[in-house]
Amino acid sequence: MPESRPSNAETRRAPAHQQVYERLRDLVLFGDLAPGQPVTIQGLVARLGAGMTPVREAIRRLTSEGALEFQGNRRVCVPVLTSAHLEELMFARQAIEPKLTRKALERATEDDVQQLEKIDKKLDEAIHKGDVGAYLKHNFEFHNRLYAIADSPILTQLSHGLWLRFGPSLRVVCGRMGTQSLPDQHKETLDAMRKGDADRAAEAIRKDVVQGMVQVREALDLAGNP
Amino acid sequence: MPESRPSNAETRRAPAHQQVYERLRDLVLFGDLAPGQPVTIQGLVARLGAGMTPVREAIRRLTSEGALEFQGNRRVCVPVLTSAHLEELMFARQAIEPKLTRKALERATEDDVQQLEKIDKKLDEAIHKGDVGAYLKHNFEFHNRLYAIADSPILTQLSHGLWLRFGPSLRVVCGRMGTQSLPDQHKETLDAMRKGDADRAAEAIRKDVVQGMVQVREALDLAGNP
DNA sequence: ATTTTCAGGATATGATCAAATTTTGGACTG
């Protein structure tokens, strides 16, 4: 056991089940676990150096968020996206994200917009360098920042759940196609936000969402899913 | 071959954490737990006669579905709806449920529609008798049946999450106002489904959703929420 | 092909420890 010491020093901020949840969530969100890959409790206990109870709880949470999937028997795995699922995700994201963008636009301060621009800049760098991991992180960060500005907890939670469902596949797509061909309506969104044009901002985000999901769909079709 | 033979007649039961989850979910969904009410692990262990681990896992699941809420310190309670939350719910339901209705209409068989009518009939009886509990159950059952016909797991799961968030408040509203004044666009929906008019069915369900949510909003406003 | 065996892994329990809430008992103030 390297450094898992419960009752000492500074370790008493977040409970273990919360930390495990966050780590496992990021593992799924950024595609460190591939679609179809089995997820075992004991595997995670070993991988994350945590106890069994916190791991179980994290798995339950992520399962009910759609990030993981029960397999009838008592096994759990990362779900494989079918094109039917992808259609549902695309519809839901098109409904929710433009709304969040409108709300964000209503509430955004100058500082908020600057932070978004900063994130978008890091995203451009990641694309330029071909760094898939950084691309995925900053792309999510951009949208997530927008949600935070919108201050709409329920819609934000819904959106997070949707991200968790296509995160693993997005990673697969990027690994296959590189970062060059990835679209990005972020600058259009930011420009519209600065000018207070809610319709244009919402439409830009909608396009961003659709383009991303279409990329995933095409890549999945190539891989031979029905 | 369809019926595999269990070695023991009693052995085919669902795991404890699943049973606890379902019971606790229904407790929230049908308002047996009031908004704001604290939910303790040990209280549920006593109330449901289950072990600590299954209860814990059920609480985690329901928390990530929005049915329960962390209270900063490690307590959990049934969330109290604010009108901001209600607006988000109303938006999300208006986006999702009409879509599910359209999908259901595409796939519904004659038998499906008859089952919906049967449920709606039981709902009418519950209204007539003023049986709030039965009203809540059958109203949910109607919508849930529609989701099942639509065969869209992701949108269905999103919708279930939304129901869990306003279930407790809906109970409060019904308890306060009785069942007489409750609106119901179900017959309009069914008629449109029979005639294959997707637009009309979707719009009817949208109205049904809005009317229900508006009832909740008005009742909450009366109770003095911002 | 059917049954048996077996190992890996999931489920569930209760004990134990830690944190937060409540209670209690006084000391201080008006």
Add this chain to the structure above:
DNA sequence: CAGTCCAAAATTTGATCATATCCTGAAAAT
């Protein structure tokens, strides 16, 4: 003297772990 407030003990509740039991799937044996 009564009331208020604060601190510390007591109690309740949550978090974690180690362990025992039970399933499942697959290999081995008949």
